[in-house]
Amino acid sequence: MQYDISTFFDNVGRMLAYEADHPMLFSSGLFWVLFLIFLPVYAMLRSRRLQMVVYVVAFSLYFYYKSSAWFFMLLIITSVLDWCLSRIMSDTRKLWKRRLCLWLSIGMSLSILGFFKYANFFLWNWNQMVEGNFQPLDIILPVGISFYTFQSISYIVDVYKGRVSPTETWIEYLFFLSYFPALVAGPIVRADYFLPQIQNRDHASRQEMAAGLWLIILGLVKKAVVADYIAQYNDLIFASPTGYSGLESLMGVVGYVVQIYCDFSGYSDMAIGISAIMGFRLTRNFNFPYKSRNLTDFWRRWHISLSTWLRDYVYIPLGGNRRGTLRTYVNNFLTMLVGGLWHGAAWKFVIWGGMHGVGLIVHKALRPWLVKIPDTWPVKAASWTLTMAYVSFLFIFFRAASFEDAWLIIRNIFGNFDIAYLAPFVRVRYVWLIFVAMIIAVHSLPTRWINAAGDWFVRAPFGTKLAVFIVAVQLVVQFMSEDVMPFIYFQF
Numbered sequence: 001m002q003y004d005i006s007t008f009f010d011n012v013g014r015m016l017a018y019e020a021d022h023p024m025l026f027s028s029g030l031f032w033v034l035f036l037i038f039l040p041v042y043a044m045l046r047s048r049r050l051q052m053v054v055y056v057v058a059f060s061l062y063f064y065y066k067s068s069a070w071f072f073m074l075l076i077i078t079s080v081l082d083w084c085l086s087r088i089m090s091d092t093r094k095l096w097k098r099r100l101c102l103w104l105s106i107g108m109s110l111s112i113l114g115f116f117k118y119a120n121f122f123l124w125n126w127n128q129m130v131e132g133n134f135q136p137l138d139i140i141l142p143v144g145i146s147f148y149t150f151q152s153i154s155y156i157v158d159v160y161k162g163r164v165s166p167t168e169t170w171i172e173y174l175f176f177l178s179y180f181p182a183l184v185a186g187p188i189v190r191a192d193y194f195l196p197q198i199q200n201r202d203h204a205s206r207q208e209m210a211a212g213l214w215l216i217i218l219g220l221v222k223k224a225v226v227a228d229y230i231a232q233y234n235d236l237i238f239a240s241p242t243g244y245s246g247l248e249s250l251m252g253v254v255g256y257v258v259q260i261y262c263d264f265s266g267y268s269d270m271a272i273g274i275s276a277i278m279g280f281r282l283t284r285n286f287n288f289p290y291k292s293r294n295l296t297d298f299w300r301r302w303h304i305s306l307s308t309w310l311r312d313y314v315y316i317p318l319g320g321n322r323r324g325t326l327r328t329y330v331n332n333f334l335t336m337l338v339g340g341l342w343h344g345a346a347w348k349f350v351i352w353g354g355m356h357g358v359g360l361i362v363h364k365a366l367r368p369w370l371v372k373i374p375d376t377w378p379v380k381a382a383s384w385t386l387t388m389a390y391v392s393f394l395f396i397f398f399r400a401a402s403f404e405d406a407w408l409i410i411r412n413i414f415g416n417f418d419i420a421y422l423a424p425f426v427r428v429r430y431v432w433l434i435f436v437a438m439i440i441a442v443h444s445l446p447t448r449w450i451n452a453a454g455d456w457f458v459r460a461p462f463g464t465k466l467a468v469f470i471v472a473v474q475l476v477v478q479f480m481s482e483d484v485m486p487f488i489y490f491q492f
Helices: 002-016 029-045 049-091 095-130 145-161 170-178 191-199 206-239 246-277 295-301 304-315 325-343 347-370 377-399 403-415 419-428 430-444 447-459 462-479
Strands: none
Touching (some): 029 049, 049 145, 049 170, 049 191, 145 170, 304 325, 347 377, 419 430
């Protein structure tokens, strides 16, 4: 008996402690066990505002600790400084003092982000320029720092502009900044949308909870079944840029395009679904981006919370489209460069963001002529093909280990392409092909059909919902790899 008790406490200790090799993820069993324990207590406290806020904050900080160790202290420090500066800003009418608070908050947030994310990038480039010998710093990037930094900046800017009032208490602001469904990989939460939900608490209806469960099921299948399975082949291709034929490399690129969508949109679906069950609404983060027939439409559908944030807090402050055509193009380009750097401290991300900026400029420049072309099915097919080819091409730079590896893969595709490899590829990778084709096929369906599936699930009897959930869990168990694979966007 003594042995059993000691074993129990050892397991509890491991559950509470941070494990670098096993960070807490939405796709891990530990999270769902803890979430099921969390929910009943949350339901009891839902009508008690302060107790509910404190309870969710405590769980959020624990969740972040399990994801990123003691870096959760950075989140607390950021929240304290932001809240204090927002209160000072709100209590004064002196413009210089308000601006000082604004820039102190933004400067502090960007300084922390810059140190952890970009310090070694700048050191490496400095060494290249002056032939220096500065050694890289031993820095670990805190999970989700880019997401909550952008939330912090949007909050302080909105308070400065009078779009939102600062929270009455610090704990409410910490709730907003640390809210665990969106903490480590978004969607990026906006204060003007989320803060009123804390103050005006609504219990989730049965329909909302069912819709949340549907999103969780979709997210789990997309991430733990489709994305993680096809990643096994994609990783082989990008790990050896010249080790495979051009056709196999091309398939790896196509696979990664599907993988990153399923991985990231799957996480967003789970985050939105978990939040819906708790009675909070998060904004949609993906809207079938691979339906897009131009780059402008793509960025209205892909990572919507980031693209709208860049629009509102970078593009518009730069002048938007209010200062002439040339300035509009420059602002577009600079905004996408910021978006590229947000994703990572490497030149490959600069190239990725910059080339998306170039693509947006070209589309805007040609739009007066493009609208004159009849919108026939061949034109639709051609525009879709061109858009997806460009997006896929740029994803090579996004995924490759380096700029050099990206070019090796591109040269391999065009210089070593042999259709003879297709038949053996199909024989060996038929499950991979089914998953990739399935996601592409879903994007070809009318949106109303896909929405109808969700509506059917919400209206279905409890037994049907349970059966669908069991099937989804069985699929996850069947296809799950030995180690839980982290979400791609955890690195940002």
